[in-house]
Amino acid sequence: MKKISIALILVLISFSTALNAQSKIKAIKTGRLIDVVTGKILENQIILIDSNRITNIGSNITIPSGAEIIDLSKATVLPGLIDCHTHLTLSLGENYYDDLFRKTATDYAIEATVNAKKTLEAGFTMVRDAGADQLIDVSLRNAINNGTVPGPRMLVTTFPLGSTGGHTDLTGFNPNLDFKGNKDFTGVADGIDEIRKRVRNNVKWGADWIKFMASGGVLSEEETPGLPQYSFEEMKAICDEAHLWGKKAFAHAHGTEAIKMAIKAGVSSIDHGSLIDTEGIALMKQYGVYLVADIYNDDYILSEYAKKGYPEKILNKERMVGKLQRENFQKAVNAGVKIAFGTDAGVYPHGWNGKQFFYMVKYGLTPMQAIQAATINAATLLSWDTQTGSISTGKLADMIAVQDNPLDNIRALENVSFVMKEGKIYKK
Numbered sequence: 001m002k003k004i005s006i007a008l009i010l011v012l013i014s015f016s017t018a019l020n021a022q023s024k025i026k027a028i029k030t031g032r033l034i035d036v037v038t039g040k041i042l043e044n045q046i047i048l049i050d051s052n053r054i055t056n057i058g059s060n061i062t063i064p065s066g067a068e069i070i071d072l073s074k075a076t077v078l079p080g081l082i083d084c085h086t087h088l089t090l091s092l093g094e095n096y097y098d099d100l101f102r103k104t105a106t107d108y109a110i111e112a113t114v115n116a117k118k119t120l121e122a123g124f125t126m127v128r129d130a131g132a133d134q135l136i137d138v139s140l141r142n143a144i145n146n147g148t149v150p151g152p153r154m155l156v157t158t159f160p161l162g163s164t165g166g167h168t169d170l171t172g173f174n175p176n177l178d179f180k181g182n183k184d185f186t187g188v189a190d191g192i193d194e195i196r197k198r199v200r201n202n203v204k205w206g207a208d209w210i211k212f213m214a215s216g217g218v219l220s221e222e223e224t225p226g227l228p229q230y231s232f233e234e235m236k237a238i239c240d241e242a243h244l245w246g247k248k249a250f251a252h253a254h255g256t257e258a259i260k261m262a263i264k265a266g267v268s269s270i271d272h273g274s275l276i277d278t279e280g281i282a283l284m285k286q287y288g289v290y291l292v293a294d295i296y297n298d299d300y301i302l303s304e305y306a307k308k309g310y311p312e313k314i315l316n317k318e319r320m321v322g323k324l325q326r327e328n329f330q331k332a333v334n335a336g337v338k339i340a341f342g343t344d345a346g347v348y349p350h351g352w353n354g355k356q357f358f359y360m361v362k363y364g365l366t367p368m369q370a371i372q373a374a375t376i377n378a379a380t381l382l383s384w385d386t387q388t389g390s391i392s393t394g395k396l397a398d399m400i401a402v403q404d405n406p407l408d409n410i411r412a413l414e415n416v417s418f419v420m421k422e423g424k425i426y427k428k
């Protein structure tokens with residue numbers, strides 16, 4: 001009797017896992033398919049997927065028997081989106097002083113798992129995360145890779161490097177307050193030796209990318225978003241040390257001179273780029289550096305951050321850079337600078353990443369170029385273009401669908417109805 005009931009339970013368990021399980025072979029019927037490599041729309045294509053990879057694409061291919069058929073014939077299918085500047089472990093803008101003084105890294109870590117899911121469900125299958133406290137980003141990346149929590153594939157930064165008193169340091173408070181904790185859990189470093197040690201520490205702890213604060217920032221209490229916060233020699237030491245370890249470097253840089261210094265020092269992308277001038281634009285082109293400009297943020301910060309207790313000096317900095325950032329983005333686009341999509345998610349609510357497309361089109365990109373910025377360009381910047389960034393045979397099956405045609409209405413990308421990452425469906 002006992003034996004029978006155990007057997008019955010086992011059968012029931014395997015039956016229910018079979019219901020939840022997804023077939024190894026999948027065939028997606030697409031209405032429109034955006035080919036970001038050629039910049040064309042293809043009609044009525046079938047995409048075959050085996051486990052995590054795309055094995056065939058065409059209008060006239062036989063679907064293997066037993067394949068799971070996914071009907072997206074009324075939708076537009078495009079590659080999984082990539083955001084090159086997120087902070088999945090941060091939710092800024094809730095309450096300035098509470099966030100600084102009461103929240104712990106553990107609080108942020110728990111929220112981060114929710115943020116990751118929201119980001120994936122918004123259609124972002126990959127992110128470069130631009131800095132986190134206490135290695136939460138490394139733990140989150142690993143948990144996502146293990147399948148413990150759903151989220152986008154993450155490349156992480158750990159502790160962005162920055163000078164004493166700069167954008168990575170905590171300034172504006174009673175000097176007796178000590179937030180340091182573990183002495184290695186910081187990106188604050190001055191001078192070549194300290195800098196090289198911090199880069200090595202970041203790599204040791206699991207950083208995929210090295211980030212530094214080339215200029216001041218907006219959402220910190222130091223005064224000058226425009227001025228450089230490292231010497232050229234320091235910036236160069238960061239990039240050289242990163243390259244030594246096989247990592248690429250990128251710079252948070254709002255300021256005109258800081259942008260030029262960081263480009264010459266060897267970064268792969270300039271993030272924010274707010275006060276870039278003609279000479280900076282020419283250097284971006286000459287060195288093949290990508291611009292990752294978070295041009296949605298301004299609206300959100302100006303409408304929400306005063307309510308959340310942010311000091312007037314911070315809001316004033318936003319008023320100083322926000323509009324110029326958009327205008328200068330347009331100048332860079334017109335000059336043909338390479339653009340990759342990055343939003344600084346965490347400054348605004350996670351999962352809203354897609355809202356930035358509208359601004360990128362408003363400030364100069366065609367809808368196709370905006371989509372390319374978030375797919376093939378982003379994948380290329382991240383050195384992942386052989387694996388993702390386009391729907392191509394042999395690449396990982398990272399793809400999404402939207403109901404409208406985003407080439408007619410870019411805001412269609414704010415409502416993603418289907419998400420697949422590495423062949424697994426997360427939303428449909």
Ligand code: ARG
Nearest residue numbers: 217218219294297298321322
């Ligand atoms: N993390 C950036 C900083 O604090 C956010 C800048 C937001 N403003 C903007 N206009 N993009 O500097």
